[in-house]
Amino acid sequence: MPLPFLTADRTFEEGADDVALPYHDxxxxxxxxxxGPWRVALAALVLLLASFVLVAALAIGLAKNTSGALGSVIFAAVLIVGALRGLRMGAWVSAHGVRRTGFLRTRTYPWSQVGAVRTVQQPVRVLGLPRSVQGQAVVLTARRQSVTGPLLTDHGADFLSRAEGFERAADTLEAWADEYVTAQPPGRR
Structure with missing residues (x-):
């Protein structure tokens, strides 16, 4: 079963350096x-746990305890949905805008509301945990708001120990912003 949210577009990875936005559609x-490997490893472990819970649900069902089996199947379904939602987390772009997908909440910023997308040096969380270190983050500045939370960080689950991947993703997000963010009229800054 293909999972399109797991892979980036192949043309981006093949190094189309002459084209800032190599996407056709x-x-x-x-x-x-x-x-990143941290995100994929965590999802794999959660899916492994879900498979054990489903086997347990089968054993409970064979023992003719339908309520216990149903509870185990529901718990396994919650684990599977959580693993897939964890894999979808991150920054997404299209001609409509930029979308920051979290575990429980997704926020979409249309390009008309985006002031700038840039890479800054700031304290960032390591793997989303409370500990923070000095690092790089790609931040989005909305036109009528202050700076929003980071879209990407170099110490997040996708880019920890992958500095080159972070630079490439940051450059791509900034290229999308450069193409779609319209200039602000004078006096509206």
């Missing part, structure tokens, strides 16, 4: 980078 939401 810009109306489709896509993540301009692959999910």
């Amino acid at each position: 810009r109306e489709v939401w896509r993540r301009p980078y692959r999910p």
